[in-house]
Amino acid sequence: MQKQPLSPQTGRTLVLASTSPYRRELLGRLGLPFETASPGVDETPLPDETAAATSLRLAIAKASALAGNYPDALLIGSDQVALLDGQQLGKPGTHERAVAQLQAMRGREVEFHTALALHDSRSARIVTAVDVTRVTMRDYSDAQIERYLLRDQPYDCAGSAKVEALGIVMIARVASDDPTALIGLPLIALVGMLNDAGVEVV
Known part of the structure; x- marks a missing residue:
């Protein structure tokens, strides 16, 4: 997206540090102008690192x-x-990996740890939050796994089930404080962070 000020009040640029179409769609719900950019971060977990960490x-x-690259922006990461039996x-x-994940998750509860960070590049201040959703x-x-995967192809989705798409048929229950967290961007927490940063969403 083209660079443009976030609002007349702040004159700040809002940047989503992600190329995920799911996070882009979620952030777009707030009706704020924003850019997207790839952060180029290696997402490999560290040894003995918890899911939340x-x-x-x-x-x-x-x-x-x-x-x-954005010295006067608000950056969203x-x-x-997903965590199953500590893994x-x-x-x-x-x-093949999606089949293995869904087989392992069958009839089980899975925790999804979704973290959010808002980095104010002007002040270098970072505020964070982590949502835990139990699915x-x-x-x-x-056979249902095969039919689902052929239709939804959720190969870029942690846990192999898109709750916002056909993956909902694989899910029996969702327990969460923020329904957007499971899709990939906790908007309830983000709105609070933006308000604290002087950005009025509405």
């Missing part, structure tokens, strides 16, 4: 990575990690 570290890293589930990337999966069959 991984998601928070990467959210901060994504927002901070763009500070040099977010990251999500992190990342983006499957392939059909109970249905007891679906292998």
Whole structure:
């Protein structure tokens, strides 16, 4: 998107440090002008790192990575990690890995840790939040897994099930304080951060 001031009140640029179409769509719901940029951050978890720590570290890293290119902007970074039995589930990337993830999650509860960071590149101040969403999966069959994956192809989605698309049929229950967090960007927390930064969303 073209550079433009965030609002007449602040004259600040808002930048989403992500190329994810899901996060771009979510941020677009707020009706604010913003740019998107790739942060170029390695998302590999560190040894013995918890899901909450991984998601928070990467959210901060994504927002901070763009500070040099946007010296007077508000930079948004977010990251999500799925956790099953203490094991992190990342983006499957392939059909085979997605099948394995969904088989392991079948009939189980999965935690999705979604971290958010707002980096004010003018002051270098960073504020953060982490949302934990608990998702109970249905007891679906292998045939249902195959049909779902062929239709939705959620290979860029942690946990292999897009709640905002057909993946909802694989889910029995969602427990969360913010329904947008599971999709990838916790808007309730973000609105609070923007308000504190002097940005009135409405």
